[in-house]
Amino acid sequence: MNAAAKINARDYLEIYQNPEAHRVSLKHLDLFIGDQAFQAGMNSILNTTLQIPPFKPMEEWVFENIELANNKSTRPGPMRLTVYQREVALAINDPNVRQIVVAKGVQTGYSKFIKALYAYTVSYLALNCAIVNSTKPDAERYYKDEIAPMYKEVMALKRLIRKPLKGDVHDTGYEQRFANGVNTYIRGAYTDDAFRSYTTWLNIGDEVDADGWQPRANSIGSKIEMFRDRGTDFYDSKLLIGGTMGLTHRSIINAQFLLGDQRRLHVDCPHCGTQQELRWGQKKDANGKRPEYGFRWEINEGGFVVPGSTHYQCDSEEKCRITQEEKYAVH
Numbered sequence: 001m002n003a004a005a006k007i008n009a010r011d012y013l014e015i016y017q018n019p020e021a022h023r024v025s026l027k028h029l030d031l032f033i034g035d036q037a038f039q040a041g042m043n044s045i046l047n048t049t050l051q052i053p054p055f056k057p058m059e060e061w062v063f064e065n066i067e068l069a070n071n072k073s074t075r076p077g078p079m080r081l082t083v084y085q086r087e088v089a090l091a092i093n094d095p096n097v098r099q100i101v102v103a104k105g106v107q108t109g110y111s112k113f114i115k116a117l118y119a120y121t122v123s124y125l126a127l128n129c130a131i132v133n134s135t136k137p138d139a140e141r142y143y144k145d146e147i148a149p150m151y152k153e154v155m156a157l158k159r160l161i162r163k164p165l166k167g168d169v170h171d172t173g174y175e176q177r178f179a180n181g182v183n184t185y186i187r188g189a190y191t192d193d194a195f196r197s198y199t200t201w202l203n204i205g206d207e208v209d210a211d212g213w214q215p216r217a218n219s220i221g222s223k224i225e226m227f228r229d230r231g232t233d234f235y236d237s238k239l240l241i242g243g244t245m246g247l248t249h250r251s252i253i254n255a256q257f258l259l260g261d262q263r264r265l266h267v268d269c270p271h272c273g274t275q276q277e278l279r280w281g282q283k284k285d286a287n288g289k290r291p292e293y294g295f296r297w298e299i300n301e302g303g304f305v306v307p308g309s310t311h312y313q314c315d316s317e318e319k320c321r322i323t324q325e326e327k328y329a330v331h
């Protein structure tokens with residue numbers, strides 16, 4: 001007979017109160033062995049499992065959590081931030097920085113950076129985030145092409161996808177609610193409701209010099225101000241705006257860039273170590289000569305870039321050639 005299974009709490013109380021009647025001695029109850037096992041167990045995890053893991057800056061988290069697929073990247077494998085992206089990532093993790101303005105060139109991986117930042121903010125920082133593109137169709141395209149695939153590919157995000165129960169709010173391309181309590185919003189700046197009724201720690205504006213971001217005749221204040229206000233519930237909220245700079249006189253990016261410390265990207269050449277500003281270097285002088293530094297590539301007869309010919313020419317006596325593969329080694 002399995003006595004243990006039949007003894008309930010009331011029986012224990014009875015035994016405890018009348019040990020004589022039940023011929024048991026509570027004096028023999030010795031917890032020493034159990035206590036020893038417990039202490040040993042605690043000691044073994046004291047310096048591992050029970051420690052709060054060190055904070056992961058974005059660069060490290062992205063490397064560990066985002067895997068670039070073969071068909072989507074020239075450099076498959078764990079995602080590594082390039083030299084431009086790394087600087088923005090450092091500013092994201094710097095509590096003293098509240099606004100970051102990126103005046104970018106074309107094809108610098110800004111969109112890829114934003115989606116990685118979105119994944120980091122939602123799953124690691126567990127904070128609300130909004131991404132505002134220029135127009136509603138832009139926002140839809142960005143959601144479908146960049147954000148939605150991550151819900152399958154990035155495990156850290158995938159495991160936060162809720163299975164809505166009956167009566168729960170369903171996710172849309174514009175709003176998502178994650179299992180860790182994070183909400184995200186994707187909007188087009190052109191529409192009136194783009195900057196209404198949500199509260200977000202990180203506010204990301206993309207292609208901010210595109211038409212959708214220009215103030216409209218009947219609107220109150222600038223869209224950047226309205227967007228910044230989304231973060232007022234957080235003492236350390238962040239606004240990241242970026243895009244290719246448009247015409248200077250109406251450029252929102254330029255105006256915002258001038259408000260900041262106007263950092264320019266300086267890099268050390270991996271060959272000779274010369275520190276220099278990374279510049280496009282295409283502008284010819286009065287004699288039709290291009291500067292000695294800058295991005296260089298060869299074009300074939302068909303008008304296409306010769307594979308492997310793209311490189312950066314170092315601004316030093318040596319004129320070192322920094323190749324595409326070396327760009328991750330540039331700091």
Ligand SMILES: [Zn+2]
Nearest residue numbers: 269272314320
């Ligand atoms: Zn060099």
